Amino acid sequence: MNQTNSNSVGMLYVVATPIGNLEDITLRALRILKEVDLIAAEDTRHTKQLLNHFDIHTPLISYYREKEAERSEELVQKLLAGETIALVSDAGTPGISDPGAVLVKKAREAGVTIVPLPGPSALTAALSAAGIVDGTFLFLGFPPAKKGQRQKLLSAFVEAPWALVFYESPHRIDALLADVLAVLGDRQAFWARELSKLYEDLQAGSISQLLALTTGKKNRGEFVLIIQPGSSRQQAIGENVEEILRWYKENTELSLKDVSRQIAKDLGLSRSDIYQKALEVWAVTNEES
Ligand code: SAM
Numbered sequence: 001m002n003q004t005n006s007n008s009v010g011m012l013y014v015v016a017t018p019i020g021n022l023e024d025i026t027l028r029a030l031r032i033l034k035e036v037d038l039i040a041a042e043d044t045r046h047t048k049q050l051l052n053h054f055d056i057h058t059p060l061i062s063y064y065r066e067k068e069a070e071r072s073e074e075l076v077q078k079l080l081a082g083e084t085i086a087l088v089s090d091a092g093t094p095g096i097s098d099p100g101a102v103l104v105k106k107a108r109e110a111g112v113t114i115v116p117l118p119g120p121s122a123l124t125a126a127l128s129a130a131g132i133v134d135g136t137f138l139f140l141g142f143p144p145a146k147k148g149q150r151q152k153l154l155s156a157f158v159e160a161p162w163a164l165v166f167y168e169s170p171h172r173i174d175a176l177l178a179d180v181l182a183v184l185g186d187r188q189a190f191w192a193r194e195l196s197k198l199y200e201d202l203q204a205g206s207i208s209q210l211l212a213l214t215t216g217k218k219n220r221g222e223f224v225l226i227i228q229p230g231s232s233r234q235q236a237i238g239e240n241v242e243e244i245l246r247w248y249k250e251n252t253e254l255s256l257k258d259v260s261r262q263i264a265k266d267l268g269l270s271r272s273d274i275y276q277k278a279l280e281v282w283a284v285t286n287e288e289s
Helices: 027-035 044-053 065-080 101-109 122-130 147-155 173-184 207-214 233-251 256-267 271-288
Strands: 011-015 038-041 060-062 085-088 113-117 137-139 163-168 188-193 201-206 223-227
Touching: 011 027, 011 065, 011 101, 027 085, 027 113, 038 044, 038 065, 044 060, 060 065, 065 085, 065 101, 101 113, 122 163, 122 188, 122 223, 147 173, 163 173, 173 207, 173 223, 173 233, 173 256, 188 207, 201 207, 207 233, 233 256, 233 271, 256 271
Parallel strands: 011 085, 011 113, 038 060, 038 085, 137 163
Antiparallel strands: 163 223, 188 201, 188 223
């Protein structure tokens, strides 16, 4: 349905802000942030710094995840009374793994015109540098923090024919990569971290190669991880069980038995088959070392 707006009703601008480099703010964003009556910000202190940098003095109101429902009611009332409001998050595009959707939905339902201002997002910046030739992807936001839930989510996408895109924090990137290796196999992948910042880092390689870059390191910066589609589950497993075993052998203290149990559970395969394979791999890597 078309958005309608009578002159007496305000407008809600959804404004993307930089994810690192302040030069990425758009001219339109600067104008709107100056002109609106109020800026609803995820963290007012954070946004205040951005506004100070650009000499903008528009009043701020906090709009954060835990208060979304309550604050949205209040903001919709202001919009209905004719105020214009800009919604921003700490970085990037509001509503993309950030608060915003609740207000947008309620405002639209109340008849307010929503105006999105395109601009920075880690998602599109990472995708633009990933080289996904067929152009299809599935954005899954932040994966669950708990291993079991994360593996369960990944296993739902074993057959997915699209690149999978995740946001991840530096302290969980190893765990995510290890689970991707265990559940989806050693696929080709790409990460973009510290986008638009001084230590911007783009890496393409297999999951095990990326894992080798993060394991045991103090990882800095937030990540966007893009995982290329696999062939089929069984093929991926067949090709990659040895790789996974080698990774466990080199990067964990787990016994051969425990590793076999874990991989068999993760991949839904027979423990004795994995155990036999593990004996071979363990023997080889012992000879090599
Ligand atoms: N709304 C934001 C957007 O449009 O990109 C995303 C907000 S979400 C809370 C934060 C996550 O986005 C980070 O954990 C990271 O995965 C990703 N991210 C944000 N800034 C980034 C950057 N400069 N480089 C890489 N990833 C970034």
